[in-house]
Amino acid sequence: MFQTKGVNWSLFILLAIALIGTGVWYAIRPAIKTGGQSAVTDSKTITVITGGDVSMGRQTGQKILAGEIDYPFAKIADTLKSANITFVNLESQLIDLGGETQSPTSEYRFAGPPEGAQSLANTGINIVSVANNHMWDYGKNGLESTLAALDAMNVKYVGANMDTEKVFEPVITEMKGKKIAWLAMTNLLNGYENSGASKYIAFQDGAKLIEEIQAVKDSVDWVFVSIHSGTEYAEKPSEAMVKITHDLIDAGADAIIAHHPHVPQKIEIYNEKPIFYSFGNFAFWQPFSFWTENSFLAKLKLTEPHKVEYEIIPVKAGWQPELLTDEKMVEQLYSRLNPTS
Numbered sequence: 001m002f003q004t005k006g007v008n009w010s011l012f013i014l015l016a017i018a019l020i021g022t023g024v025w026y027a028i029r030p031a032i033k034t035g036g037q038s039a040v041t042d043s044k045t046i047t048v049i050t051g052g053d054v055s056m057g058r059q060t061g062q063k064i065l066a067g068e069i070d071y072p073f074a075k076i077a078d079t080l081k082s083a084n085i086t087f088v089n090l091e092s093q094l095i096d097l098g099g100e101t102q103s104p105t106s107e108y109r110f111a112g113p114p115e116g117a118q119s120l121a122n123t124g125i126n127i128v129s130v131a132n133n134h135m136w137d138y139g140k141n142g143l144e145s146t147l148a149a150l151d152a153m154n155v156k157y158v159g160a161n162m163d164t165e166k167v168f169e170p171v172i173t174e175m176k177g178k179k180i181a182w183l184a185m186t187n188l189l190n191g192y193e194n195s196g197a198s199k200y201i202a203f204q205d206g207a208k209l210i211e212e213i214q215a216v217k218d219s220v221d222w223v224f225v226s227i228h229s230g231t232e233y234a235e236k237p238s239e240a241m242v243k244i245t246h247d248l249i250d251a252g253a254d255a256i257i258a259h260h261p262h263v264p265q266k267i268e269i270y271n272e273k274p275i276f277y278s279f280g281n282f283a284f285w286q287p288f289s290f291w292t293e294n295s296f297l298a299k300l301k302l303t304e305p306h307k308v309e310y311e312i313i314p315v316k317a318g319w320q321p322e323l324l325t326d327e328k329m330v331e332q333l334y335s336r337l338n339p340t341s
Contacts, residue, residue: 056112131159
């Protein structure tokens with residue numbers, strides 16, 4: 001049956017089914033990228049690398065003060081520079097504390113020197129979220145110094161502003177004739193000097209965030225929202241986290257970039273939009289579990305307005321993050337990011 005002029009149609013049909021299946025597999029399971037080279041794209045495609053927590057404090061801050069400006073990203077700079085835009089969560093203030101990068105009274109209070117902004121810029125990181133629980137560790141002066149340092153190095157920031165009327169406003173980046181709106185919010189603030197923090201940092205106002213998304217979505221090509229929320233070291237996002245991220249997608253967000261748990265959590269596709277519930281650590285040292293030491297970046301591929309494709313870049317986190325290439329560890333990471341249930 002299905003034999004015509006020497007053509008084995010049964011084999012042809014089986015091959016076609018296999019190819020269709022492969023296409024579905026790639027749609028559900030984006031490629032794991034373990035090299036530092038950028039994917040081949042056309043001249044109109046925009047690539048955006050997004051990642052998790054970055055601290056310029058503690059040992060990293062001391063290295064920077066000693067003149068090793070490029071220390072934090074020395075092992076992964078080529079990967080970060082391969083994208084048109086690179087975004088991370090800057091989870092430390094940048095302020096001159098006379099050599100201090102770690103509080104002598106609390107291990108959870110730290111800051112990097114202002115030169116940390118140059119460390120970011122040198123490695124291709126050109127936009128950061130400053131809406132997180134450490135962005136008030138040294139109070140208003142620390143925040144003001146941080147934003148000034150970022151401005152001096154032309155690194156854009158979102159999620160805080162010294163003008164209290166602009167705290168929740170989106171930041172627009174333009175690339176190849178297209179516009180991306182970035183918004184950010186944190187649901188947590190540390191208690192060291194947090195009196196008045198919510199005047200300057202986008203804090204725990206989902207309704208306001210949704211309002212800003214709805215106001216900007218029709219005037220840009222993509223809307224990306226950074227959320228600092230969740231339970232530290234939790235394997236899965238909470239029901240509250242799932243609810244707010246779904247609400248943000250429904251309002252018009254095209255991707256959710258979330259962090260705070262310090263471990264990677266699953267990736268969900270909701271209404272054809274990716275939700276990265278937690279990127280985990282990136283340039284952040286917490287060597288006490290497999291999941292605090294291993295995480296990922298996402299390389300977003302933007303070709304059509306409001307459509308986002310992505311691939312995973314496995315990462316070994318720490319003082320100096322680097323690409324994760326061990327096949328078994330990569331598979332373990334992938335199983336966590338895309339669970340079967």
